[in-house]
Amino acid sequence: MPKEKLDLLQGTLDLFVLQTLATMGAMHGYGIARRIEQVGADALMLNQGTIYAALVRLQQGKWIDAEWGTSDNNRKAKYYEITARGRKRLIAETENWQRVSGVVHRILGAPAGELPS
């Protein structure tokens, strides 16, 4: 697989994790993976395990926090939570993504021979 494509997917996966944590609050790894599958974005993950590399990256950037807590069924689980810094990044990245996808859409969607304005 070409490297550029993977990078795009990786970055996107990070963005999804941030978005999930922002909307759903603190979650554990399995929960995040399930949620991403549920919204139909599992195409971005090779398998659920890849989520953990994304979680490490996000922790290193201090965009999310991790803490051991107790799950619904009273089991120990590692919970991830978005930080203020992470929210800021999510907003910035979302805007950026929308702008890029807008441009991509305009170019790809434009009829042949017509220049995008």
Next chain:
Amino acid sequence: MIAIFQRFVCRLRAVFNKPALDADFSEELAQHLEAAIADNIRAGMTPDEARRKAHIGLGGVEQIRELHREARGLPSLENLARDIRFSMRMLCKSPGVTVVAVATLALGIGMNTAMFSMLNGLLLRPLSFSQVGELFRLDRNTPDESRGNHAADNFFDIRAASVDVAEIAGLMSWGMSLDPVDGAPEIVPVARVTANFFDVLRVAPLYGRTFRAEEEVLRQNDVIAISHEYWLKRFGGRKDAVGSMVRLDKRSVEIVAVMPPLADVNRIATGQNFPEPFAIYTPVGFFEYERNMRDGGSVQIFGRLLPGVGLGQAQARFNTIAADLARRFPDGNRDAVEAVRTLQSTVLRGSDRTITFLLIGLSGFVLLIACANLANLLLARSMARAREFSICAALGASRAQLIRPIVAECLLLTGTGMAASLFVVFGTSRWLAHRFGNPSVAVDFSPDARVLAFACATALVTALLFALAPAWWVSRRSPTDALKSDSRSMTGDRSQRGIREWLIVGQFALALLLLAGAGVFIRGIERLRHHDLGWQPEPLVTATLNMQDERVGWGPARAQFHAGLREKLLAIAGVDNAAVSNHSPTLYSNTKHEFRLWNGDPRDTGGDSFMAYQSVVSPSYFDTVGIRLLRGRNFNEHDHTRSRWVALIGETMAGQMFPGQDPIGQRIGYFAGAGNWVWLEIVGLVADTRPIEARPSDIRYEVYQPYAQRTWEVMTLLVRAKTPELAPALVEPIRRTVTDFNPNLAMYRVLPMATLIEEQTQVWETINQLLLLFAGLGLSLAGLGVYAVVARTIAQRTGEFGIRMALGAQARDILGLVFGANLRTALLGAGVGVIGALVLARYLASALPVFAEGNGPVLVAAVGVLLLVALVACLLPARRATRIDPVEALRTE
């Protein structure tokens, strides 16, 4: 930027916290699976099905762990650490080889770095003057002499005409007699400087004041500044030295300043006749006879560019000045060019620079030979591990992963070697400084940051060089190669043999270059010392006398004085003859002078002018020193001020200035100041003499005048012993005799001539030793390399030899097999080396003409020695091959 750093710290911390983080992640994964299984069961699957689905959903646990680790830590660093641990184990497994490799590297890198530290100390380390980049030296280049000095009047004109581009100062190296502060009068090295000299260099006195402009003039210059060393030695560091009076050349002078240590003034000044730093600085006060002439002066010009002025701009101005001088004073300035050099670039003079680069280059060749050995060693080791590499490759190891351990091994070896090399560098720096410096120009070769950086760079290049061959070999192999073939019977395929052979060729070529280089150099120096000097140094004892004693008097009185002294000296047992001269024949000093050919009229000075060395000698000089009189007559007691003025000339000058004529009876003249010309009649011809200098001056003409007709202040006393062995024992009797004869005479350095020459040639001796060391090391390393390769090849071909012998091959045939291949390699290497050596000899000859001739036998000898070493290196392992027992060899097969 900060974010990147934070992430790096995070990752670094993860590297060192590995077990805990791994456990943590295992637990998280277990949790993940458990949650997934629970979900799946809730969705109605059987427990087995639920577990299977959960695993499929998660993906391969080990891969996920690896991904996690990579994202978490610093994978490249961890890999490197693992590779280094691995290669450390590999190196420890064969400690003998490792020690030899490290020792070789330590010597190679160490010697190379030590040579660089010389260059660093001589050239790169900046002069200590402030804003040294603004300082320059002005040279006067004429067809007779390049990089010469200036006449006093030219100096004044140059200084006046360049005030808007630079500050200009002058210096003359001189010797003067200083009267007792505590005991006997002594001759001290003096720098006669212009008043602004210290201001131009931006040097402030430790105590006292610098010179005033009006003190630059003769008879107003009765002030001196004393050097730091002289102050400590003679005044014990007392502050009240400033203001006290001493007698300098019989004048009473006041010490107005004590200077701080100024070693660098001695580094930039040339022409010191004394092997000691300047003891005294005094305002220049040009003498009458130094004025009104435009050629043959000895003022060294130093300058500092004014702010905002470039060197090119200054050079343009000096070109204008030179053109102006040539127009106004065509006599002496006609073809003179004034050339600017940065002061820093003058520190390492022409031939020294060649020698320094030669030493760095040749020590680099030793290192290259060592590299080739190590490359061969690692290559052999990689070949032995061929099977392992192939298996790794077959299991999916990438090229980089295969090469990485080899690179790590190289880095480890060179790293250790470099660390050990620092011992060599620190150990030799003092010795080198002692051997290459002299008291007047102390050199400092101690390693600094630049030297360490050089060592590191050398080590890195070395590692890359010898890692290259095995790495290339490994990367080219396809995984199936080794698995298919039986590695035990392999000597390596064609391409591997190719590399190894080329490495040997390279080694031989470099070894020959080293041998030939050392040979050419040593032969050259030998020629320099033993060629026909035209005089005999061995039986001579010399001393320097300062004759400025009013009790001795001038002219005829001087002659009488010396004649009387000679009588006393001849009375010493073992003394054969004695004479005085204005300089020692070992080196030509500042006694060059401009002469003219006679044009038929004492007032007409339009005759051809030429530069010649001017010797003022007593009649017994030629017999004492051993210069042959070829024609005409010697000086005698009838040559005095009231008789005809006469001269003897050297044979080269006679042949070139008077071609096809009889030089005897011809006349030459020189300018004696105040519009007067002195005309000398040539009465005899003597053999040419040569100084013991590797780079003889361009001037080859010699003119001798009788000392009764020309008075000179500082004379060299030369005493000839009956046999050379007696010379050292005569030193004390001579000293006593002179002191008894006149206790007021300042005498300096009473030494056998042999000692003086040894002092002068010590540097050459040291270079000889270093080159021999390089050649010896290079040769033994190359020999070792060949030995190792041949031995390994034979060990690998044991089976083949066994079969050959079983089929009836004799020991001779086996030897032939082994030699045939290696002789070709050795010859090829020698051939390449000869070409290199010829280039090297040409490079040497371009710097020092003495290396130009007679290098043929040296080359032949070097090739012979090299082939002999190759032969021995082959013979030792080859003899083992002939003793192979066919039955034994075939059984192990």
